[in-house]
Amino acid sequence: MARAPTTTDAFNAIAEPRRRQIIDLLAGAGERAVGDLVGALRLPQPAVSKHLGVLRSVRIVSVSRRGRRRMYRLNARELKPVHDWVKTYERFWSHQLGRIKERAEQKAREGSSQPNKP
Amino acid sequence: MARAPTTTDAFNAIAEPRRRQIIDLLAGAGERAVGDLVGALRLPQPAVSKHLGVLRSVRIVSVSRRGRRRMYRLNARELKPVHDWVKTYERFWSHQLGRIKERAEQKAREGSSQPNKP
DNA sequence: TTGACACATTCCTATATGGGAATATTATGT
């Protein structure tokens, strides 16, 4: 099998930094036209359109036509799975407290894991 | 340019579901040998080794030799950039409160954005 | 030493990429 398409899910879609930039830009504004994004990203228009296409297909953004432009808006909820997944690791770096707690949990688990030196 | 290698950063590395699984498995235990992971993932050993190689090169995991096995352990801190990025979007789906707040912010921004119907 | 175990690496292939260049599509103004 080859690498999963970028359009597979949010995880694959946000791997590309330009797409994260687009998301960031859309988060700071209600709507943005493509040309607007092109100006901000300093990337050729077809490239931007293609990135938007990927984000559209995983529903991270949605479009609406306004005159001859297409207004893109963020649908951040699609990022929730990413957040949910990575959030479970927050305790590994937050607070001294979290680290202590984590070490305790780990220790509690350890007795049942590698009891033997082969 | 082609797609960025999976070894570029954490964002690219975690796009692959199997690698997230490996991370999840390592989070639940202090250390795990490769064969152990092979058993849990039900994936051929070379495939697992290759995924571990990717995770190693972005420092999400680290290895240590113990006898003839290699013990892998999670270095979750490398996931922090992902968490930091996605966390800024949490307000978009959490609580009614968050959403209200977010809408207010958006409204505040809007006056200065698209003042004109071309 | 030899054999077996635990892993890593190499070679293979189908598939998808991101950007560049060129072209197609859609809507507006005249």
Add this chain to the structure above:
DNA sequence: ACATAATATTCCCATATAGGAATGTGTCAA
């Protein structure tokens, strides 16, 4: 109807995959 603005789509290519198969490497045990 026509030119033009704003976007999308298509064709191109170098590059990198994930998995399968086969092979290499290092370590223990007898």
